[in-house]
Amino acid sequence: MIDEIFLSQLKQSVDLFLPETILVATFIIALIFDLIYKNSRYLIAVISIIGLVFSGIFLVNQSTSSAAIFSGMLSFDPFGNFFKILILLTTIIIVLMSVFSKELYEGGRKTGEYYILIVGMTFGMFLLAVANNLIIVYLAIETMSISSYILAGYTKEIKRASEASLKYVIFGAVSSGMMIYGISLIYGLTGSLTFDAINSAMISSDISGLTLLIAGLMIIAGIGYKISAVPFHFWTPDVYEGAPITITAYLSVASKAAGFAVLIRFLKVSFFDSTNYANDEIWTLIGTIDWQIVIAILSVLTMTLGNLVALWQTNMKRLLAYSSIAHAGYILMGVVVMTDIGVTSVLIYFFVYMIMNLGAFLVVMIIANKTGNEDIQKYNGIGHKAPFVSACMVIFLISLTGLPPTAGFIGKWAVFTAVLKSEYIWLAVVGVLNSVVSLYYYVKIFRNMYIRNFEDDSEIYEFSPGTYILLIILAVPTLIFGIYFTPLLDWAESSVKIFLGV
Amino acid sequence: MIETYLPLIFMLVFAFAVAFIFMILSEWIGAKRTTPEKVTTYESGMVPRGTARERFSVKFYLVAMSFIVFDIEVIFMYPWAVSFNETGLAGLIGMIIFVIILLAGLIYEIRKGGLKWD
Amino acid sequence: MSLIDIAFYFFAILIIASAYIVVTSKNIMYSAFALLFTFFGVAGIYVLLNADFLAITQIVIYIGGILVLIIFGVMLTNRITGVDIKTGTMSKFQIWMTAILCVIAAIGLILIFTQTNWNTALSPTKASTIEDIGTLLLTDYLIGFEIASVLLLIAIIGAALIARRKTN
Numbered sequence: 001m002i003d004e005i006f007l008s009q010l011k012q013s014v015d016l017f018l019p020e021t022i023l024v025a026t027f028i029i030a031l032i033f034d035l036i037y038k039n040s041r042y043l044i045a046v047i048s049i050i051g052l053v054f055s056g057i058f059l060v061n062q063s064t065s066s067a068a069i070f071s072g073m074l075s076f077d078p079f080g081n082f083f084k085i086l087i088l089l090t091t092i093i094i095v096l097m098s099v100f101s102k103e104l105y106e107g108g109r110k111t112g113e114y115y116i117l118i119v120g121m122t123f124g125m126f127l128l129a130v131a132n133n134l135i136i137v138y139l140a141i142e143t144m145s146i147s148s149y150i151l152a153g154y155t156k157e158i159k160r161a162s163e164a165s166l167k168y169v170i171f172g173a174v175s176s177g178m179m180i181y182g183i184s185l186i187y188g189l190t191g192s193l194t195f196d197a198i199n200s201a202m203i204s205s206d207i208s209g210l211t212l213l214i215a216g217l218m219i220i221a222g223i224g225y226k227i228s229a230v231p232f233h234f235w236t237p238d239v240y241e242g243a244p245i246t247i248t249a250y251l252s253v254a255s256k257a258a259g260f261a262v263l264i265r266f267l268k269v270s271f272f273d274s275t276n277y278a279n280d281e282i283w284t285l286i287g288t289i290d291w292q293i294v295i296a297i298l299s300v301l302t303m304t305l306g307n308l309v310a311l312w313q314t315n316m317k318r319l320l321a322y323s324s325i326a327h328a329g330y331i332l333m334g335v336v337v338m339t340d341i342g343v344t345s346v347l348i349y350f351f352v353y354m355i356m357n358l359g360a361f362l363v364v365m366i367i368a369n370k371t372g373n374e375d376i377q378k379y380n381g382i383g384h385k386a387p388f389v390s391a392c393m394v395i396f397l398i399s400l401t402g403l404p405p406t407a408g409f410i411g412k413w414a415v416f417t418a419v420l421k422s423e424y425i426w427l428a429v430v431g432v433l434n435s436v437v438s439l440y441y442y443v444k445i446f447r448n449m450y451i452r453n454f455e456d457d458s459e460i461y462e463f464s465p466g467t468y469i470l471l472i473i474l475a476v477p478t479l480i481f482g483i484y485f486t487p488l489l490d491w492a493e494s495s496v497k498i499f500l501g502v
Numbered sequence: 503m504i505e506t507y508l509p510l511i512f513m514l515v516f517a518f519a520v521a522f523i524f525m526i527l528s529e530w531i532g533a534k535r536t537t538p539e540k541v542t543t544y545e546s547g548m549v550p551r552g553t554a555r556e557r558f559s560v561k562f563y564l565v566a567m568s569f570i571v572f573d574i575e576v577i578f579m580y581p582w583a584v585s586f587n588e589t590g591l592a593g594l595i596g597m598i599i600f601v602i603i604l605l606a607g608l609i610y611e612i613r614k615g616g617l618k619w620d
Numbered sequence: 621m622s623l624i625d626i627a628f629y630f631f632a633i634l635i636i637a638s639a640y641i642v643v644t645s646k647n648i649m650y651s652a653f654a655l656l657f658t659f660f661g662v663a664g665i666y667v668l669l670n671a672d673f674l675a676i677t678q679i680v681i682y683i684g685g686i687l688v689l690i691i692f693g694v695m696l697t698n699r700i701t702g703v704d705i706k707t708g709t710m711s712k713f714q715i716w717m718t719a720i721l722c723v724i725a726a727i728g729l730i731l732i733f734t735q736t737n738w739n740t741a742l743s744p745t746k747a748s749t750i751e752d753i754g755t756l757l758l759t760d761y762l763i764g765f766e767i768a769s770v771l772l773l774i775a776i777i778g779a780a781l782i783a784r785r786k787t788n
Binding site: 002006010013017024027031070071073074113116117120123127133135136139140142143146147149150153156185188189190191201205206207208210211214 | 737764770
Binding site for chain 1: 588590613614
């Protein structure tokens with residue numbers, strides 16, 4: 001079994017796996033340092049940042065070629081690389097945000113494990129972005145989930161955090177149970193777990209449609225839970241409200257990104273004709289199941305419910321939770337198209353969504369550091385107490401609504417053009433209507449900040465310089481990518497290549 | 503295939519039979535002279551006190567939780583040990599990495615006092 | 621009826637009967653112990669499927685580990701007998717809906733399992749699958765194997781972190 005060929009392939013695989021290896025090494029080194037230096041406040045955060053940056057350097061320098069690594073268990077390709085870079089950027093921003101979080105350090109809480117687990121979660125998401133085998137998908141989802149369960153309940157003395165963690169575990173267990181059942185059905189149907197082998201089994205033999213539909217739905221349910229698509233979203237509001245704000249922001253961007261990466265890869269590699277290499281832009285479905293309709297229904301449900309329920313929210317974290325559900329719906333619209341243009345739009349939207357959503361959560365965290373909670377009422381008059389922070393919030397809100405001249409507009413524009421180019425005109429109409437609805441609740445925050453109850457004890461909030469720098473780091477790209485978006489487009493277009501197997 | 507498990511089946515049947523026969527025999531042949539001491543709950547010779555329905559300390563649970571993780575680790579070692587001749591040095595290195603990663607967990611557990619009783 | 625058929629029906633009845641007790645018993649300790657027989661029956665089915673390694677795993681991890689954990693969990697509560705497991709908030713309508721859904725799910729699953737054209741393989745002639753599993757774990761599935769160790773490490777940290785008393 002173990003011969004020269006295997007060993008040389010293994011060596012190549014290990015070389016390409018370097019960013020992930022660095023993450024695991026960082027994880028263990030940070031764990032040991034945490035045991036030695038028990039009382040340091042920021043040491044583990046610094047170690048994590050160093051590890052993440054190193055991993056990022058190797059990630060960016062990796063070649064743009066595609067290869068199957070570790071006996072086809074993982075696919076190394078530009079598509080996976082894009083998501084890995086996105087996840088890594090999110091992680092770095094979240095770690096920096098966490099350093100300024102008051103909630104997290106309250107009462108002298110030890111935060112070593114917090115950063116360690118974030119690194120572990122990043123490792124799980126990296127794997128999810130490149131997984132090409134359902135067993136690896138399952139392991140990666142579990143690695144990511146178990147870290148996130150603990151992180152959601154990290155401030156365990158606070159009741160709502162423990163509650164959030166528990167709810168997350170229970171829903172997560174059910175969804176991963178469903179997923180592994182779906183995986184077993186797929187294995188029974190095709191006799192394989194690797195995406196490309198599933199694909200060739202589907203081309204060569206007659207697959208029972210009903211069973212495939214149920215198996216696929218079960219797997220989509222497992223992934224849908226991670227991207228909080230309706231009807232698998234029930235945990236989202238409670239967990240987002242209960243978890244520390246930094247973790248809420250992290251879950252709303254990074255774990256969604258990983259979920260979308262694996263969803264697109266699984267659909268594309270398994271269910272589309274891979275023998276038709278000539279024209280990559282047109283994906284031909286194989287089998288009798290129209291997965292586009294399935295995803296389209298998910299997308300409509302997700303964005304409509306997310307937007308409608310967000311209208312009634314009075315807690316900022318809950319509001320942003322529903323808003324993030326709605327955004328998952330918009331991104332699913334790009335998945336529905338199922339062409340290279342669709343995937344490009346998903347990539348663009350995701351990058352933009354990362355910046356603006358992290359920005360919005362950063363503002364919520366900064367304000368909560370001062371006021372102690374995230375109630376929307378507390379935002380009354382913030383526009384006068386903290387002018388700069390509020391101005392940034394306005395930028396993020398405009399961007400989240402999807403209006404020019406912000407990056408959010410570019411994301412929406414990319415997704416809507418992709419949908420209009422396909423035959424799903426009605427989906428684009430639903431999407432536009434939803435954007436209009438979303439305007440209402442974003443404006444509500446704006447109104448509270450600037451117009452409502454301007455109290456005359458105009459106390460000015462002071463913030464640390466670090467938070468200002470972070471805010472600028474997030475607010476400036478939100479504006480710049482709204483005006484000068486060519487690099488983003490180019491990067492996304494060069495990253496749509498999904499490795500289809502040998 | 504079933505032949506492979508024949509000894510196991512015999513052992514199971516034998517174990518059940520022995521237990522069952524002894525119980526029935528002692529019920530039939532045994533003398534039944536009851537004294538108050540004999541009918542009390544058996545507590546290894548101590549005089550029983552309190553109810554048996556006491557709450558257990560949560561510490562048992564914590565140890566059991568750590569136990570499961572290491573239990574799973576051992577289960578992974580078994581197939582490696584059996585296939586050692588085939589996988590050889592590369593397999594050994596793979597296993598060493600596996601163990602080192604988990605060793606970090608054990609060190610963590612010990613240093614954080616996860617295995618301390620008090 | 622061959623010996624294997626008899627063994628299969630024995631384990632199947634064992635699983636279903638003990639699972640019924642798990643669900644319906646008023647005493648959660650009885651439920652926990654009935655679960656022992658469910659796990660054991662599943663291990664027996666694995667043996668009949670020639671999956672000896674899975675059977676061992678089932679016994680070592682489920683019976684030896686998880687069941688012990690469940691029983692400890694039961695013993696953490698001070699009311700073992702007479703615990704009403706039903707939440708009591710179910711209306712008649714909900715109960716009926718659940719029942720109908722369960723029946724539909726059951727019929728659907730039976731249909732799937734009988735109608736589907738499964739990708740079947742001949743059962744291996746080898747006496748034991750453990751050696752093959754070991755080789756595969758360290759060659760093709762090497763990466764999954766190493767990920768599992770990271771997953772377990774995270775689980776250890778998480779368990780220790782959540783369980784630890786509030787630091788002073």
